[in-house]
Amino acid sequence: MKLIQTLSFGLFAFGVALSLVSAQSIEIHGRKSSVTNPPNIILMMADDMGMGDVNYYAGTAFDSTQAGLMKTPNLDAMAASGLRWDRFYSQSPVCSPTRASCLTGRHPFRIGIWQANQGGLRAEEITLPQILRDYGGYATGHFGKWHLGRFVTHTDWGQATGMDYAPPWERGFDENFSVMHAVITYDPYGESGLPGGSDYNPYFDGDQEYTDTLFGDTSKLMLDRAIPFMQSALDDDKPFFVCLWFNSPHKEVDASVGDREEFYVDGESKNEGFEAYAGTIYAMDREIGRLRTWLAEQGIADNTLLWFTTDNGPTGKGSPGPFLGSKRTLYEGGIRVPTVMEWPAKVPTPRVVDTVACTSDYFHTCLDAAGIDYTDTRPRDGMSLVPVIEGSMTERPGTIHFQSHGN
Template identity: 40%
Template structure:
């Protein structure tokens, strides 16, 4: 997408009266698998509020994260572009560059209040102290207010999902450092986890105990109430940390799963706690009388962590993989003013579709530069919807292309083709039987990949941040390579 100066996003010509602008809420879990919710068949984890949301609106059976890891998917949600265009190639790689234009910037120009809440992971908040994964490096300071958000209550990276500021107690006898977390029982002995919440005024303090999803929602609710009282449309981007490791359930939530092993008690309890906050959010929208005109989305940034109790359902592999289990994620939305009757769709939709869909809803012309997402507004209006081109994926040295029927996967060692309608679990490789499909998909992917490189290098607009961040285009054989400055950042 072009930079602010060169971007042209304007209303579509027409003399009709301007409709009321809908509120937009983009909710996203962290490492939640396709099979971790009740409406997708999970018989253990309780998600009653998400299940009710799915029953009331649209359930996307083929909803995709743009990437199999965290930061790249987040960049796609905000820009409508694949992360290889924006330089956010992988987790903790690059930042959301200043030249990119986000959904927050577009909606702010349309009179929206804009807020980000939860995990940011697209840059840091401090140039002077160690914080999260990358805090303390001046060139990486990149808060949400640099990208169109009026306010934020956000972290640079992960935090424990219970008592988020403290290192959780380790379960005795547990060897795996990622698991066996338990709620803090002696706060006087606890150590700081090292990842802070930040606001435009600096480091956040107060109300940081207990369930992290509630801590986040405690900041979301006043933001929504303020916007509603001023009769101003709003964009709220709510990116939960749950159930990313360290996954910790509060005692009351863990007790709901006493019949499960310790790890599942923590994981399931954490997911149910997040589900409660989704229920709280929906109840507040109804209380304020704004639910009917609110586009409320929920998804996950990628599939479940490897070795975690999470479920990818019937799909192959998990987080970091471009097989279905790594990128096919829960996807639901409600918008009562538009979606009068609930429905389920098998149409492939991806996180980069958010921005073009919202632009379409508002009657704005699509920006002139390259988007990867498309508007799925026709789906919501019960009109024919077909993607003009397949969804292309790239992560490290892995590549994939999906259309309505086929999926091509290749990584330099193997080439595989699957019929997702007949074989969603990706078991029967059809590459030898369908060489013409393989050839066509590879050609399309090559053209798309070259287009991504052009975007990354600034051929759509001049990118000054390339030199500042000292980034290079990823080596196709080895995955991401990011050049590092020899100078150490000042602490």
């Protein structure tokens, strides 16, 4: 067992598998939204990005050498205008378990996803988009990396071998433009992109394999499809719930020449690996800015909960900031992640929050924000953060448990 933080707030790792609940024992109690104007909800998640990979921590108590080198102007703007969450944790130090916690509010061990490329989001799990759609009338969309199951019933495609069939279109999402697992972050269908054979990993538009060309930055490719989806929801007078799960900056990392040049020294390339890494984050940040601008132009920014985090700590050229550890470890650097939120209707002035929170809290927070009264008899591990967002709660009641690979 690795101790990952002082026990003053009871945050510790544990090595006991949590019990599973069978679908037959579940009792569901739901009440449609009581909110007359429910917020739009956008959950943005980077992939393998650390506390030292955002510029807004430069010059703070969480400063690091790398933070001052990064260019994240739009995340910086979110941190300056909304909530900067300094003690936010991914539920796991690897990808798939964290993503499962976001959509279920349950510890990954309860649902059988304790590492990447293993298991899948079971059909009996009741997901956040399902509830928002069925009880809140939300249009639901997923764009980007899924990593919660196969999109096809066969197991011929590389990393899909160890995963169950569990596509987003069967887990509560009305529309999706999604990829099963990591792809190169620039030109995913280009010369250096989508490989053939056992490593074949195509995007899916709904339940159909996408076979057209895909060139450029993957974050832009996502927003090119997510914005029309959100516009369609507005046209239909429906609130929307969107997962924007970026591929950046997970390896294989690449960026446009222009974005890499932003990190040249004296006009010259000095560190190609870092330039590609920082460049893909810079490109992702630019698309976040594009989204924020679009929300403002539509007049819906005030009533949109826009939330950014990452699925675990960094690897490769990434930086955990001042913390020990990285991806795949239960030290702070493996699970303490940069997190910012804007929701002007509830957060009219900027604040720095140090209340302990984690990705399992997404489920309860989003339902609470949407005014949906929902319970079932299966155990849930998260809590609503709306009282923290509103400023009426500063200390988390209870503990958060972490487990990974027996640690």
